[in-house]
Amino acid sequence: MTEPVLVEQTFFLRDDVVSIALELIGKLLIVKNQGVVKAGIIAETEAYAGIGDKASHAYGGRRTTRTETLYRAGGTVYVYLCYGVHHLFNIVTNQENIPHAILIRGILPVNEEAIPENFRDRFEAWNGTANGPGKLTKKLGIHAEHNAIMLNSGSIWLYEFPESHPFEIVTTSRVGIDYAGKDAYLPYRFYARHYKPAKV
DNA sequence: ACACCGATTATCT
DNA sequence: GATAATCGGTGTA
Numbered sequence: 001m002t003e004p005v006l007v008e009q010t011f012f013l014r015d016d017v018v019s020i021a022l023e024l025i026g027k028l029l030i031v032k033n034q035g036v037v038k039a040g041i042i043a044e045t046e047a048y049a050g051i052g053d054k055a056s057h058a059y060g061g062r063r064t065t066r067t068e069t070l071y072r073a074g075g076t077v078y079v080y081l082c083y084g085v086h087h088l089f090n091i092v093t094n095q096e097n098i099p100h101a102i103l104i105r106g107i108l109p110v111n112e113e114a115i116p117e118n119f120r121d122r123f124e125a126w127n128g129t130a131n132g133p134g135k136l137t138k139k140l141g142i143h144a145e146h147n148a149i150m151l152n153s154g155s156i157w158l159y160e161f162p163e164s165h166p167f168e169i170v171t172t173s174r175v176g177i178d179y180a181g182k183d184a185y186l187p188y189r190f191y192a193r194h195y196k197p198a199k200v
Numbered sequence: 201a202c203a204c205c206g207a208t209t210a211t212c213t
Numbered sequence: 214g215a216t217a218a219t220c221g222g223t224g225t226a
Contacts, residue, residue: 046218055218066211084209086219103218134219144210176218198220 004028004116004159006152012074017093017100021047022190024091024102026167028110028159030119031140037123038140039115040107040130043167043195046174047188048090050099055180058099069148070099077156079137079147086134089142091151091158105175106131107139108195116159132198168193175199 007027014020022045030039048056050070057080058070069078070092078090078101094100107130112123130136137143142156151158174180174189191197 048218057218062212064212080218081208081210083207083217083219085207088218090218105218132219174218179217 002161002163004114004161007158007160009073009075009151012091012093012151013095014074015094015098015100017049017102018047018188020093021045021102021188022169022171024104025169025190025192026161026164028115028161029104029107029140030115030157030159031142032119032155032157033141035122036141037115037119037121038126039110039119039123040126040136040140041110042104042106043108044104044106044131044191044197045189046103046105048101048103049186049188050094053180053186054183055174055177056099056101067099070101071097072148074100075151077146077149077151079142079144081144082134087137087143088133089137089146103133104136105133105189106191106195106197107136108192114161129196131196172200 024042024045027042051061057067073096074093076092082088090101090103092101126139130139171187172189173185177184
């Protein structure tokens with residue numbers, strides 16, 4: 001296993017949110033809370049394609065206190081409370097004022113040897129599964145205060161494994177967005193074939 | 201295996 | 214006042 005390298009902001013400034021969502025599968029997410037480090041491999045994602053996407057919070061160019069984060073530059077973290085119960089973690093993509101984002105829906109456990117050396121000291125492994133957007137934020141300790149922070153700036157990092165060979169990917173429509181009309185059928189959801197999502 | 205349901209609250213109308 | 218990018222539990226099969 002080679003040492004993971006940081007994913008640069010330029011990756012998130014690209015305008016193709018759907019392919020970025022696919023490319024996020026297999027990348028390494030690291031969260032540090034009060035010195036404690038938790039991590040996971042991204043295994044399931046969904047793209048939300050901005051003002052033209054009925055499933056997006058920014059559909060129609062809606063700008064509110066909550067959606068303001070979506071209009072930030074690619075690489076910004078968007079966390080919001082869903083059903084009054086779960087915090088959901090997204091990564092904003094594209095240039096400032098273009099509210100694209102990717103919902104991270106599932107992660108796989110990762111062992112200490114796979115994460116960068118400087119995080120191993122206070123690494124805490126977790127077990128079980130985190131196949132659901134609300135479950136993974138709980139596992140990693142992602143919360144409302146992470147909203148609007150920048151990736152790789154001291155709390156949440158994204159790494160990739162340069163020499164890893166890509167996971168086999170399954171593409172489906174998105175989950176839980178029946179209100180989005182025909183956009184509910186768009187093939188904007190991706191997951192690793194060897195990962196078992198809560199919903200197929 | 202699948203259907204239904206209650207929890208719980210910030211956000212939006 | 215209604216809604217929501219979910220989850221875990223309960224019930225039926």
